[in-house]
Amino acid sequence: MIYLAQTDTTAGFLSRDFRELNRLKERGENQPCLIATSKFSILKTLVRVPNKFKNCVRRARKTTFLYPNLKAVRVVKECKHAKFLDAHGWFYSTSANLSGQNFDENWARGVADVIVDNKFYEKCSSKILKVSIRNIKRLR
Numbered sequence: 001m002i003y004l005a006q007t008d009t010t011a012g013f014l015s016r017d018f019r020e021l022n023r024l025k026e027r028g029e030n031q032p033c034l035i036a037t038s039k040f041s042i043l044k045t046l047v048r049v050p051n052k053f054k055n056c057v058r059r060a061r062k063t064t065f066l067y068p069n070l071k072a073v074r075v076v077k078e079c080k081h082a083k084f085l086d087a088h089g090w091f092y093s094t095s096a097n098l099s100g101q102n103f104d105e106n107w108a109r110g111v112a113d114v115i116v117d118n119k120f121y122e123k124c125s126s127k128i129l130k131v132s133i134r135n136i137k138r139l140r
Contacts, residue, residue: 004096004112004120007036008079009062011103011120013112014091021092024111027099034064034072034126036093038085046090047071050133057131066130066139074126084116095125 002024003014015021018033037043040058047067049057057065057075064074074093076082085091096108103122109115128140 001113002111003091003114003116004108005081005084005116006120007081007093008076009124009126010122011096011105011108012093013096013108014093016091018092021094025094025097025099032070032072033092033094034074035090036074036076036081036085037090038076038082039089040075042090043073043075046073050131052134053131053136056136060129063127063129066128068132072128080117096120 001015002020005012005014013021013024014036019029021033022029022031035046037046043049043057047069049065049067060075061077064072066072076085095103096112097103098107103120105120108120125140127138130137130139
């Protein structure tokens with residue numbers, strides 16, 4: 001099942017199956033997608049945050065962290081999208097467009113199974129920070 005929702009950063013597709021999202025976006029089937037959640041308890045089941053960076057991760061806004069186990073996770077806080085994630089736990093998430101193209105609302109509405117929001121807009125994408133045991137490096 002693919003959801004179309006306005007995320008904290010841009011219009012996005014959400015699903016429990018990242019391969020389904022990749023097929024929809026016409027990109028490599030095994031290309032990883034980020035995981036979006038609103039709860040730190042779920043983050044703790046997915047990755048181990050190095051002690052040195054726990055405060056940074058907890059305080060970050062609109063930021064995706066790529067962890068040493070190669071999972072990319074964003075904790076969404078204090079917005080309408082966070083309430084949707086509260087009810088569902090976590091989802092794989094990606095922007096609602098074909099790979100390499102701009103957002104087309106008509107196409108996105110046509111391919112989504114469930115439309116969560118009524119209004120969609122493109123904003124800037126989230127920052128991506130790569131976390132290692134010793135440091136953090138900005139990727140985007």
